[in-house]
Amino acid sequence: MVNYIWVVMILIGLGFAMVNGTMAEVNEAVFNGAKEAITLSIGLISILVFWLGMMRIAEDSGLLSKLSTLFKPLISKLFPEVPSNHPAMGYILSNMIANMFGLGNAATPLGIKAMEELKELNDGKNEASRSMITFLAINTASITLIPTTVIAIRMNYNSANPTDIVGPTLVATAVSAVAAILIDRFFYYRRSKKG
Amino acid sequence: MEIVSAISLWFIPVMIAFILIYGTYKKVPTYESFVEGGKEGIKMAVSIMPFLVGMMVAIAVFRASGALDVMVDWLRPGLEMVGIPAEIVPLALIRPISGTAALGITSDLIGVHGPDSFIGTLAATLQGSTDTTFYVLTVYFGAVGIKKMGDALKVGLLADAVAIITAIIVVTFMF
Numbered sequence: 001m002v003n004y005i006w007v008v009m010i011l012i013g014l015g016f017a018m019v020n021g022t023m024a025e026v027n028e029a030v031f032n033g034a035k036e037a038i039t040l041s042i043g044l045i046s047i048l049v050f051w052l053g054m055m056r057i058a059e060d061s062g063l064l065s066k067l068s069t070l071f072k073p074l075i076s077k078l079f080p081e082v083p084s085n086h087p088a089m090g091y092i093l094s095n096m097i098a099n100m101f102g103l104g105n106a107a108t109p110l111g112i113k114a115m116e117e118l119k120e121l122n123d124g125k126n127e128a129s130r131s132m133i134t135f136l137a138i139n140t141a142s143i144t145l146i147p148t149t150v151i152a153i154r155m156n157y158n159s160a161n162p163t164d165i166v167g168p169t170l171v172a173t174a175v176s177a178v179a180a181i182l183i184d185r186f187f188y189y190r191r192s193k194k195g
Numbered sequence: 196m197e198i199v200s201a202i203s204l205w206f207i208p209v210m211i212a213f214i215l216i217y218g219t220y221k222k223v224p225t226y227e228s229f230v231e232g233g234k235e236g237i238k239m240a241v242s243i244m245p246f247l248v249g250m251m252v253a254i255a256v257f258r259a260s261g262a263l264d265v266m267v268d269w270l271r272p273g274l275e276m277v278g279i280p281a282e283i284v285p286l287a288l289i290r291p292i293s294g295t296a297a298l299g300i301t302s303d304l305i306g307v308h309g310p311d312s313f314i315g316t317l318a319a320t321l322q323g324s325t326d327t328t329f330y331v332l333t334v335y336f337g338a339v340g341i342k343k344m345g346d347a348l349k350v351g352l353l354a355d356a357v358a359i360i361t362a363i364i365v366v367t368f369m370f
Contacts, residue, residue: 013256025259033255037247048236056232061221112338127343140328140351147323159310165319172324176358187346
């Protein structure tokens with residue numbers, strides 16, 4: 001599916017540029033998009049190195065497995081395929097906690113690490129497992145307790161009460177997280193029915 | 196307000212201190228563990244590169260050609276009929292595709308309509324309660340070499356759609 005979306009996005013863009021006379025912009029976009037992607041990955045290196053270093057200490061000291069025991073009841077319901085004392089649990093949890101506080105930069109390395117552990121649980125197959133899809137669904141629904149970036153923007157524009165946004169965001173985020181889990185379940189049962 | 200900014204300021208330092216103190220207490224060779232873990236970070240960043248380049252070029256071409264604007268214009272009348280303001284449409288469409296572009300649109304909407312206006316609040320709620328699905332998918336699956344994504348994209352985009360609709364309903368009722 002990603003293959004089709006990727007090709008369709010590029011082809012529609014190119015076709016549109018031919019009709020609409022935006023070829024110059026599209027030419028520039030090809031190179032700028034590629035450059036932006038590399039800049040982003042390079043920028044990620046510092047954060048990845050630092051947080052994965054810290055998390056390795058947390059893993060070696062047993063902190064991660066402690067954290068997963070604490071939230072075991074909730075997480076094992078969401079991820080029935082992951083053994084409760086597996087390191088994947090610790091990474092999934094730390095990723096969710098980082099996301100809740102709007103720490104996107106710290107959340108990414110933890111999420112990747114969680115995926116790596118989930119892949120190992122899935123015998124290293126290059127196919128997304130049930131747990132991986134669940135983890136992704138929860139991530140894109142992005143459970144947010146404190147939308148820090150948005151509050152900062154509102155402060156910039158002299159909002160009367162910048163944190164007013166916390167209430168509605170909490171409700172929206174909670175409803176969409178529950179919906180994400182239900183949608184994920186629905187697709188899982190549809191898959192397993194097909195065999 | 197003060198509590199919120201205090202938490203966001205103190206959260207990371209406290210976490211770092213806690214990990215280091217606990218690690219030392221458990222007699223972990225902290226510095227060596229840190230270096231071992233950090234090495235993985237470099238490998239990861241490099242392995243993400245081709246996935247990000249592919250995705251971001253496609254998105255950049257699609258936007259620069261003007262196709263995205265036309266799509267927004269097509270959807271506008273239908274969405275306005277069910278009470279969704281047209282100004283929010285570009286944000287709702289871009290949010291799953293590009294985080295930085297969405298942030299740009301959000302600050303623009305807040306700037307133009309005011310932070311405490313209906314559209315300003317709606318934009319802020321949308322920005323806070325959804326995530327960049329394509330980015331998360333590309334980076335997470337790309338880094339560990341998942342080629343067959345299964346239902347992941349469908350699930351992610353449907354969850355985004357629910358989040359957007361919920362945000363609109365919540366903000367309409369609360370403001």
